[in-house]
Amino acid sequence: MHVMPLLLLIAGSTAVAGLARRTPVPAPLLLVTAGLLVSYLPGMPAFELNPEIVLPLVLPPLLYTAATDSSYLDLRAQKRPVALLSVGYVLFSTLLVGLIVHTFVPGLSAAGALVLAAVIAPPDAVAATAIARRLRLPARVTTILQGESLVNDATAITAYKVALAAAVGESIGWLGGGLEFLIASVGGVGVGLALMVPLHWLRTRLNDALLQNTLSLVIPFFAYALAEQVHASGVLAVVVVALYLGHRSWQVDFATRLQEGAVWRMVAFVLESAVFALIGLQLPVVVGDLGDEYAAGQLAWYALALFVTVVLIRFVWVYPSAFVPRLLSRRIREREENPTWKGAFIISWAGMRGVVSLAIAFSIPATVHDGEEFPGRNLILFLTFTTVIGTLVVQGLTLPPLIRAFRLPGRDVQAETLVEANAQAQASRAAEERLDELTADERNALPPPLADRLRRVMERRRNSVWERLGSPNPVTGENTDDTYRRLAREVIAAERDVFVRLRDARYIDDEMLRTLLLRLDLEEAAAFREEQGT
The missing domain is CATH 1.10.287 (Helix Hairpins)
Incomplete structure (x- = not known):
């Protein structure tokens, strides 16, 4: 990708994401729609998704920022439902979807169907949790969705590698596949455990906010690359390190926390905006590669059947995994909160797929070991694309009104x-x-x-x-604390105007102005963060 198209992608996607913040439409949905519409504009360059960029360069920072914002204690309390979704559901979906796809897509081999199923198995790491936070879902539901999204990519990538080995002619077998999955998962967790304490020790010893935040930007890429280098799961390595550092963030100084929060919010905003727009922009690439191999009606049937299959199978897994363990174990009934059918329905419906599925699909090799073309590769790409778009549009559009209709008890x-x-x-x-x-x-x-x-x-x-x-102000509706903070910010603004005027009159220089403004900015930042409840 050349520089100008990349700049256009970043600028355009951030503009659309900024617009989405002023509308009730979820940002992922608006970005994907904008990408679809823009993809066929005259003169629009081709934005072909490169898995060698997305997986090692985009996925780690998104996982890192999501994990550091998560609660280790909450995730530990919900470890059983999180594990059932992030590992159990992904493997169950891979096997069952692969079997069903093999029956209604006759031209796709069993191994190819498993490759497709593994590719579309993991729900997106951003979309569902963004909607959950925006609509203030119950804490347990939000935690489960967050935990699933942090780990399921590792399961899906490993399952994909096993299925791909079978598809290209490598005899790996069930035992070999299970062993590879075990090595990848245990190895990824092991790399994360080995890195988290030294990295935290280094963060607390640097004593310089700039250096600490530079290290923070490097950590997810380093953890991911090191794990992948030893054939372990880079996803799990990043998540383990990020959870530990997030849990211990209070041990670094305030300046680091202030800078780090701002930097990672910006990084996550730009990356999330770009990847969702990039999904929509893949339409010409996918359709162009497909050519005239299949009739339009046939493709529509395959896409619709796969979409319905993916949606229904998540319900088939979520409801039994939510309620059956409680029936079988008194310990679970005593220790865990009782799930509701509404909460299970929301978790089932929040199975939107995203950019990781497309990145994995684009990494499918063009040929197998004997030099022949990979059977059904273009169809797999097309069906992955339609499933991602279908879940983002249909489920992403209906999830907010569904949550409101259920009237789930919020915080x-x-x-x-x-x-x-x-x-x-x-x-x-x-x-x-x-x-x-x-x-x-x-x-x-x-x-x-x-x-x-x-x-x-x-x-x-x-x-x-x-x-x-306390009681709100009868005129403004504000409580006393809100009024205090609003007036404090007005007073700070008055001071800031005076400082600028003195600088313009050459009474103080720019260096002194920056020092004085920094003090005011810290005071205003504290008031703003309290006001936003963050």
């Missing part, structure tokens, strides 16, 4: 605020006790106004959460 904001207030009160008491200990020492003596200022800051933090539980 209890009042209860969460009460818990936050109690936690802040405990922290404030500890801080006040520590301040009293420090100021009792002559070496830490402070003038009374400065000591009082520290106490007022702690008191403000403690009271701000309780104020959110």
